[in-house]
Structures are given as C-alpha cells and as structure tokens.
Amino acid sequence: MGANENDPGDLLYWKKFLAEAGTAFEPTPEPSPSFEMLRELYASIISQYGHACAMTGERFAPAEGLLHDTLEIVAIRPLVAGGALHVSNFLCLSPAAANAFHRGHLAVGPGLELLADLSRIDPELLERLNPQGRLRVPDNPLTHPDPQALAFHRHHIFLAGA
Structure with missing residues (x-):
C-alpha cells in the first residue's frame, strides 16, 4: 500500500x-x-490652509509652479508608520515650523493647542507661533487634522524626544 x-x-x-x-x-x-x-493632494492641502502656515498663521502667495517655495506639506503620522494618504493626515507649515514638527520640538494637543518643548524649540519660531496658542485649521471640518494622527505624533515623536 x-x-x-x-x-x-x-x-x-x-x-x-x-x-x-x-x-x-x-x-x-x-x-x-x-x-x-x-x-x-498637495494642491488641496495648500488650498485648504489658504496658503498659510497652520502654526504661525503666516500667509504666502499662491505657488507659480507645482511646488510652493515657502510652504511645506508635512505628514502628521508618517506614511511609513501607518499614516493615511489623506488631507486630514497633513499640515501646511512654514519650513521652520515643519522642521520643528519633524524633530519633535512642536506638537498639537487634543484641543488643537500648540505644544512646544521650550528646551529645544528655536526662540525665533516660538515668537512667530499663533499668539492664541492654537493650530489654525481649514474651514471644512472634513479636512481638520486627524485626532489619532495628532496623538500618534505627540506620543511617538514629540514625547520621544523629551
């Protein structure tokens, strides 16, 4: 058998x-x-934020070409860490704010309050942040920053650098 x-x-x-x-x-x-x-997606984010930095409020003229020279689009939760390719996972920031956000010197709290690590943030950038201490968001609520992405950034990037 x-x-x-x-x-x-x-x-x-x-x-x-x-x-x-x-x-x-x-x-x-x-x-x-x-x-x-x-x-x-890039054009939509720039437009939703009115060609302005979400943290400083600085306004810039619309880009002449495809990319904006004075504004950056920054993923809140990096795509490689599971971030969504959606407007709610991105912020429109000036280069200085984008750099501070990437490095964990700046974050956004659950109530959209700006959080700064005073021991690491550039004092000149700190002076330029929104005086009301809040992130400026687009008018359309569907494009507001994703609270879970903001929590991920606070926990894994902002607090990790402390």
Whole structure:
C-alpha cells in the first residue's frame, strides 16, 4: 500500500497539510499612488490652509509652479508608520515650523493647542507661533487634522524626544 496525500489516515496527508498551513501570508502590496493623485493632494492641502502656515498663521502667495517655495506639506503620522494618504493626515507649515514638527520640538494637543518643548524649540519660531496658542485649521471640518494622527505624533515623536 503506497502513500496517499489525499487520505487523512496517511502521514503524507498531514505533512502536506501542515506544510501548507505553515506558509507565510504575504499581503498584496498597495499600489503606489499616482503622480497625479499626489499632486492633487498637495494642491488641496495648500488650498485648504489658504496658503498659510497652520502654526504661525503666516500667509504666502499662491505657488507659480507645482511646488510652493515657502510652504511645506508635512505628514502628521508618517506614511511609513501607518499614516493615511489623506488631507486630514497633513499640515501646511512654514519650513521652520515643519522642521520643528519633524524633530519633535512642536506638537498639537487634543484641543488643537500648540505644544512646544521650550528646551529645544528655536526662540525665533516660538515668537512667530499663533499668539492664541492654537493650530489654525481649514474651514471644512472634513479636512481638520486627524485626532489619532495628532496623538500618534505627540506620543511617538514629540514625547520621544523629551
């Protein structure tokens, strides 16, 4: 009597079954967003924030080309850390504010209050922050910063640097 991989009473059946169960699951990779989609997202974020820095309120003229020279679009929760490719996961910031946000010198609290690490923030930037101490958000509530992304940034970037 020979080995039968289709017979549950045969050892070969179970070896084949367990080998299949041990195969690692590999999800299908997400397709990369198209250049056009990224361009539209970038333009939408700049427009939603009215060509102004969300932390300082500094206003700038619209860009003449594709990219704005004096404003940066910054992911709140980095895409490599699970951040969404959605307008609510991005802030429109001046280069100085973007740098401070990336480095964890600035963050945004649960009530959209600006949080600054006074031991690390550039004093000149601190003077330029919104005097009301709050993040300026777009008029459209659907484009407001995602509270979970802001919490991720506070916990993993802002507090991690303290």
